[in-house]
Amino acid sequence: MRAFSLIDSGDDRVAHSLRLALIQMNIEAGNPESNFAKMERRMEEVVAGEFKPDVLVLPEMWNTGYALDRIGELADPRGERTKAVVSAFCRKHSVTVVAGSVAEKRAEGVTNTIHVFDRSGTEIAEYSKIHLFRLMNEHQHLLAGEREGRFELDGVPAAAMICYDIRFPELARKLALGGAQILFVPAEWPHPRLHHWRTLLQARAIENQMFVVSCNTVGESGGSSFFGHSMVIDPWGEVIAEAGEEETILRAEIDISLVEEVRGRIPVFEDRRPNLYL
Numbered sequence: 001m002r003a004f005s006l007i008d009s010g011d012d013r014v015a016h017s018l019r020l021a022l023i024q025m026n027i028e029a030g031n032p033e034s035n036f037a038k039m040e041r042r043m044e045e046v047v048a049g050e051f052k053p054d055v056l057v058l059p060e061m062w063n064t065g066y067a068l069d070r071i072g073e074l075a076d077p078r079g080e081r082t083k084a085v086v087s088a089f090c091r092k093h094s095v096t097v098v099a100g101s102v103a104e105k106r107a108e109g110v111t112n113t114i115h116v117f118d119r120s121g122t123e124i125a126e127y128s129k130i131h132l133f134r135l136m137n138e139h140q141h142l143l144a145g146e147r148e149g150r151f152e153l154d155g156v157p158a159a160a161m162i163c164y165d166i167r168f169p170e171l172a173r174k175l176a177l178g179g180a181q182i183l184f185v186p187a188e189w190p191h192p193r194l195h196h197w198r199t200l201l202q203a204r205a206i207e208n209q210m211f212v213v214s215c216n217t218v219g220e221s222g223g224s225s226f227f228g229h230s231m232v233i234d235p236w237g238e239v240i241a242e243a244g245e246e247e248t249i250l251r252a253e254i255d256i257s258l259v260e261e262v263r264g265r266i267p268v269f270e271d272r273r274p275n276l277y278l
């Protein structure tokens with residue numbers, strides 16, 4: 001029995017509700033071995049519990065953390081280790097995974113990249129962070145992505161942004177205009193900007209009338225203190241689940257039909273006048 005309800009429309013089975021599990025973890029900067037081992041343990045713990053998730057969400061740069069000085073030697077070559085581990089996990093447990101982001105070594109440089117896998121373990125999307133965060137020196141060590149990240153999870157149109165990307169509302173709006181109903185946001189966002197994090201995430205949900213699912217890290221590293229507060233926000237802007245500042249698994253079930261309902265109540269997309277301000 002699948003964990004979510006489905007509407008059958010020929011072969012196109014559309015999920016109505018999705019069960020989400022967000023792995024809010026303390027990442028050891030500069031230690032991919034330890035981070036892979038811990039993440040694999042956490043993922044197994046999540047699916048072994050009573051709450052059977054449809055989608056697992058992992059945080060930003062979970063393989064290396066912000067060990068940017070050594071990122072070239074630490075990053076996962078072409079993301080191969082990440083892909084092998086997560087794809088096998090999806091196949092084994094028939095779950096989808098938004099595999100946070102990992103530092104990935106490519107011929108041109110190191111990217112901060114999300115891989116998304118469906119229930120069969122097939123990679124269905126890849127997105128590399130397009131806005132690099134100067135305050136944490138990303139621009140000196142990482143290569144920016146050049147395209148947006150969209151995909152479908154169990155028939156639900158979705159998209160991804162990474163951390164600092166949420167400060168760019170025009171990207172979220174473009175993804176929503178393209179049909180996204182859930183926005184996934186892996187992050188590694190530190191104090192003292194908790195109020196920015198909460199406000200920006202809620203604003204992206206309210207203005208685009210979509211779910212926002214953000215998975216942050218916790219712990220201290222490189223002089224930064226990552227505060228957690230992973231969140232699941234509905235299209236009305238209500239926070240339906242929020243973690244504290246400790247390692248945890250944040251679980252929530254979302255009803256996708258709420259997107260249509262909210263978009264029907266306040267028809268923001270129909271009322272836009274882009275010819276006046278774009």
Ligand SMILES: NC(=O)CCC(=O)C(=O)O
Binds near residue numbers: 060133163165188190
């Ligand atoms: N890892 C990041 O992109 C951090 C972004 C951040 O902290 C911000 O304030 O923006």
